[in-house]
Every structure is written in structure tokens, then in C-alpha cells.
Amino acid sequence: MTDNRRFDIVADTELPGTPERVWNAVTADTAAWMFPTDQWPDVKTTEEFPTHLVSRMDGPDGWFNQLEHVLEPLDGGRAKLHYVHCGIFADNWDEQYDGASKHTEFYLHTLGQYLQYFDGRPVVFTDIQAPASSQTPEGFVQLKKGLGVADVAAGSRFDLDVDGVGRLSGEVDFSNGNFLGLRTGDTLYRFFGRNAFGAPVGMTVHEFGGSGDSELTAKAWGAFLEKVYA
16 A cells, blocks of 8 residues: 655755765764754664665654665766655645755755865854744745845855845855855855745855854844844
8 A cells, every 4th residue: 555645755966075975964964054963863774885875764653754865986076866855744745745855956956065165164053044924925035135136046146245144255056936045155055935835934054164153143144034024
């Protein structure tokens, strides 16, 4: 019998790092490109360094969440990643699947940015949520306008004065209707249009400059987001 709550998200990509470096990024350094996962109660059901890793969590009523990474070395110190995320969504299947699959593309892109520009550097991670008033159809557009990058395409340079945060200069490394990535010389800024998936807009800051302060970062960006959605 098939479980109609099951989902499978499959992605294939090339990454600017050896299989060993990618393995390290997806196990030890998740805070540098996604979010910290060191408290997850997952079990490594397959652990063949540095080519095949399967991490799984099981719960009641057949619930599970599983991530698989298959890595192959490529020329030039690169790696090919075959990624499979599967599991069970208990409710709102369509919305959850849509959100999870779109997040996957953005997270894997950010993994590539980390490996290319900041690999191995210590990170200060900060997660900031916009107010509930961001949870409207135009919520993410509002954020882009507030930042001053509403019409800036991926690959373009930016130079912004962010109210209460300061001056930011760098490259727009990702931009679509749901996600925005800004990269400066020492930081990755990730913005999530989760208003499209029934949640408030969110953002993460991954600071590699060696002087990051998560509390101050959260305060400054939190105040900026409050103004955007006031």
C-alpha cells in the first residue's frame, strides 16, 4: 500500500568543493548555509565517507523525515551531488510540498555560495522572523522594496543603506518570487518569502567576518522588518 502523505524531493547539482568538503558542510557546518542541525535527533542509516550519507528521523504513525546525499568527485575540486529528501507530510500536503521543494533549490544554491566564498570559516548564525503582518500575498515584494532591490536581478551588484543596519555592498546571488540572496565580502543574507507558504517572511544572516554578534544582528534586522511591515 502506498502512503499518499509521502513526498520525494530530488535535486542534482554541481558544487564548488570536493566531496570531502561538501560532506563536512552538510554534517558539521549547516549553520554556515542553512541553519544549525546539531540538535536534531537523526540517525545516520548510511555513512560512507565521503560519498554516501543518509540521515533519518522517525516518529509516531509512520512519520519519517530522511535526507540522502550521494557525492561524486569532478575535475577541478568540484563535486556532483544527488540529493533526495523524502518523508511524510501530515497536513496541507500541497502547500508543504511546494514550500519544501522551492526551499531546496535555494538552500543548495546557498551551499554552493558558502563553499565557493567562505568554506571552513567560523560562522555566526542569526535567524530573524518578520512580523505576522508580512503574511500577505505582497509580503515578499514589500520586503524587496524596503531593501531597495525590488527590480535587481541575480548577478547584479548592490550598494544599499539599510535603515538601522548600515551600508551593505556586494552581489545579488539569488532572486526569484520566493527567495532573495545577498552576498557581501563577509556575510550571506538569505531572505525567505514564506508568506507564499502560509507563514511570515523570514531571513537568516551567516556572518563570516569574525566579529558577528547574533543578538545585535537580530535586534537591528528585527527593527528594520518591523518598519517595513508597520
